[in-house]
Amino acid sequence: xxxxxxxxxxxxMGMTNKKSLKCEQHMGHRAMYWYxxxxxxxxxxxxxxxxxxxxxxxxxxxxxxxxxxxxxxLNLHLHALQPEDSALYLCASSxxxxxxxxxxxxxxxxxxxx
Amino acid sequence: SQQGEEDPQALSxxxxxxxxxxxxxxxxINNLQWYRQNSGRGLVxxxxxxxxxxxxxxxxxxxxxxxxxxxxxxxITASRAADTAxxxxxxxxxxxxxxxxGAGTKLIIKP
Numbered sequence: 001x002x003x004x005x006x007x008x009x010x011x012x013m014g015m016t017n018k019k020s021l022k023c024e025q026h027m028g029h030r031a032m033y034w035y036x037x038x039x040x041x042x043x044x045x046x047x048x049x050x051x052x053x054x055x056x057x058x059x060x061x062x063x064x065x066x067x068x069x070x071x072x073x074l075n076l077h078l079h080a081l082q083p084e085d086s087a088l089y090l091c092a093s094s095x096x097x098x099x100x101x102x103x104x105x106x107x108x109x110x111x112x113x114x
Numbered sequence: 115s116q117q118g119e120e121d122p123q124a125l126s127x128x129x130x131x132x133x134x135x136x137x138x139x140x141x142x143i144n145n146l147q148w149y150r151q152n153s154g155r156g157l158v159x160x161x162x163x164x165x166x167x168x169x170x171x172x173x174x175x176x177x178x179x180x181x182x183x184x185x186x187x188x189x190i191t192a193s194r195a196a197d198t199a200x201x202x203x204x205x206x207x208x209x210x211x212x213x214x215x216g217a218g219t220k221l222i223i224k225p
Contacts, residue, residue, distance in 0.1 A: 004156070042202055042215035043157070056212065090156055099144050099206065100164065103213065105156035 004106035023091030118216030135219040137203030
């Protein structure tokens with residue numbers, strides 16, 4: 001299995017809602033990533049988990065809360081989001097966090113915050 | 115933060131022609147990677163070239179790296195409609211193994 005899956009594909013939420021994005025991979029990768037991508041822009045790194053521990057947090061607001069329950073799963077919990085948080089949220093994985101690792105991306109969750 | 119800059123921002127060519135896009139970066143790197151993104155979907159890794167390599171091929175793709183000029187180019191030969199996508203370069207450097215992304219080139223292949 002060489003796939004990264006993400007659910008849901010689309011999500012519409014109000015500013016007072018709490019929701020979660022899910023990501024799963026079964027390639028045995030030990031690094032997992034959350035990116036945010038606005039239209040016509042490159043991905044922006046949000047979080048990196050390496051061996052299930054948070055390795056990098058790119059100064060993301062606390063209304064985004066990542067969780068890595070095990071080596072195959074990565075969640076992003078959302079609470080009290082703002083309309084400007086509307087974007088494509090991409091999950092990726094790589095064998096490790098080290099050098100020369102290509103990243104495998106999921107199809108993304110298209111999030112709209114009303 | 116973006117380290118890479120890509121040009122052109124957009125490129126429209128006829129099917130069968132070759133497409134070339136360029137990427138420049140600012141600091142020394144471990145490697146440079148190219149990714150493709152079809153409209154509104156996830157990115158797909160195309161090719162990785164290490165800092166000690168000058169050229170790499172994969173099928174219809176040819177990537178060159180000039181570390182003295184801090185630039186790379188991606189050539190797609192004999193383009194097809196399915197090559198229509200955005201193409202991003204991403205650099206990895208020593209102090210931080212994270213990828214730094216270029217702004218992307220939007221490629222349109224006209225039938």
